[in-house]
Structure formats: structure tokens, C-alpha cells
Amino acid sequence: AQKVTQAQTEISVVEKEDVTLDCVYETRDTTYYLFWYKQPPSGELVFLIRRNSFDEQNEISGRYSWNFQKSTSSFNFTITASQVVDSAVYFCALKETSGSRLTFGEGTQLTVNP
Amino acid sequence: DSGVTQTPKHLITATGQRVTLRCSPRSGDLSVYWYQQSLDQGLQFLIQYYNGEERAKGNILERFSAQQFPDLHSELNLSSLELGDSALYFCASSVLDRAGNTIYFGEGSWLTVV
Numbered sequence: 001a002q003k004v005t006q007a008q009t010e011i012s013v014v015e016k017e018d019v020t021l022d023c024v025y026e027t028r029d030t031t032y033y034l035f036w037y038k039q040p041p042s043g044e045l046v047f048l049i050r051r052n053s054f055d056e057q058n059e060i061s062g063r064y065s066w067n068f069q070k071s072t073s074s075f076n077f078t079i080t081a082s083q084v085v086d087s088a089v090y091f092c093a094l095k096e097t098s099g100s101r102l103t104f105g106e107g108t109q110l111t112v113n114p
Numbered sequence: 115d116s117g118v119t120q121t122p123k124h125l126i127t128a129t130g131q132r133v134t135l136r137c138s139p140r141s142g143d144l145s146v147y148w149y150q151q152s153l154d155q156g157l158q159f160l161i162q163y164y165n166g167e168e169r170a171k172g173n174i175l176e177r178f179s180a181q182q183f184p185d186l187h188s189e190l191n192l193s194s195l196e197l198g199d200s201a202l203y204f205c206a207s208s209v210l211d212r213a214g215n216t217i218y219f220g221e222g223s224w225l226t227v228v
Contacts, residue, residue, distance in 0.1 A: 045219035104157040
């Protein structure tokens with residue numbers, strides 16, 4: 001069965017620091033999809049990125065970057081020069097081709113202090 | 115704004131009561147999902163509908179039911195409510211029922227059972 005682990009329950013940084021959120025996954029599928037979502041204090045779940053298992057290119061979007069390593073089953077998320085508005089819970093999720101549901105990790109609470 | 119609309123945003127009800135949560139998917143999306151987020155269980159998949167038909171079931175209690183109507187909006191019915199049903203209920207949608215489709219979430223309905 002699929003599983004997503006976010007070992008960091010809480011991270012606290014000072015504004016402008018870089019921070020990396022870890023995500024490790026387990027799946028038997030050879031093709032699968034990985035996602036990151038952000039949940040700010042207001043509660044909504046905001047989609048950030050989707051990555052296919054057959055595309056191991058890292059991606060950068062502004063201050064956000066993602067490092068996908070199939071060999072270690074990891075899909076880590078880095079925020080560069082963090083800002084107070086980045087404070088949120090961040091979820092990593094997995095979707096296998098054998099099903100359409102998302103399996104979420106436990107989430108990492110990121111607090112960026114001014 | 116994800117384009118997924120959920121109502122009501124907040125509701126408080128008593129144990130034993132019944133409530134209905136409503137969801138309008140993004141324009142053009144055929145697949146609707148319901149997730150429950152509670153402090154002890156995290157984000158749990160409840161059920162999925164695709165173009166009006168039930169497609170997948172997760173950890174949905176027998177006291178809960180859902181349906182998707184011809185206009186593609188969906189309702190989640192929660193009955194005989196218990197204190198433990200207090201949670202944030204998300205509706206989400208995707209274009210089709212393929213693993214590679216991104217799932218977009220609404221802002222959630224906060225349910226408090228007293």
C-alpha cells in the first residue's frame with residue numbers, strides 16, 4: 001500500500017532563511033504522481049506542484065524549488081528566502097496510477113518569524 | 115481561488131443531527147472527491163464520484179453518504195452525528211479520473227458537533 005511520510009512535524013525559521021521540507025514515499029507502482037499542497041491558517045488546501053515519477057527533473061518556481069529523487073523515494077520542497085506569508089502547513093501527497101485518490105503525509109507546520 | 119465552491123463554510127450542530135455539505139466542482143471537472151481532515155486522523159479520503167457515478171470509496175462511515183448530481187455538483191450527507199465527526203470536510207475536483215490529473219480543493223466546510 002502507498003504511504004507518505006513527512007518526518008518534520010514542525011519547523012520554525014526566521015524570515016529570509018532557506019528551509020527544506022522533507023517527504024518520503026512508498027509505492028509499488030512504477031508510475032505515480034507526487035504533489036505538494038499548502039494549507040494556510042485560513043484552512044484551504046492550495047495546490048503547489050505535481051511531479052510525474054518518470055520525470056526526475058528538479059523544478060524551480062520563484063522562491064520554491066522541488067528535488068525529486070526516485071532512488072531515495074523522496075520529493076523534498078525548498079523555500080528560499082522565506083517570508084512570513086509562507087507560514088502554513090505543507091502536505092506532500094502521492095497518487096498511484098492504480099487509483100485516483102491522494103494519499104497525504106501528516107503535514108509539516110512551517111512558522112516563519114519576522 | 116481553486117474554482118471549487120463549498121457551502122456552508124462553517125456549521126455547528128448537535129449530536130444526533132443530520133447535515134448536508136454541498137460542493138460545486140471547477141467548471142468542466144467531472145470527478146469530485148470528499149476528504150475529511152481531523153486532528154487525530156489527518157487528511158482522509160472519503161469517497162469519489164465521476165460523472166454521477168461512485169468511483170471509489172475510502173474511510174467513509176456508514177452514517178455518511180454522498181451523491182453527484184447531473185449538473186455535477188455533489189453533496190455529502192452526514193447523519194447521526196457524533197462529537198468525533200467534528201472536522202474540516204473538503205470537496206475537491208479534477209478534470210477526469212486519471213492518476214495524472216491534478217486534484218483541486220475547495221476551502222472546506224468546518225463542522226463542529228456539540
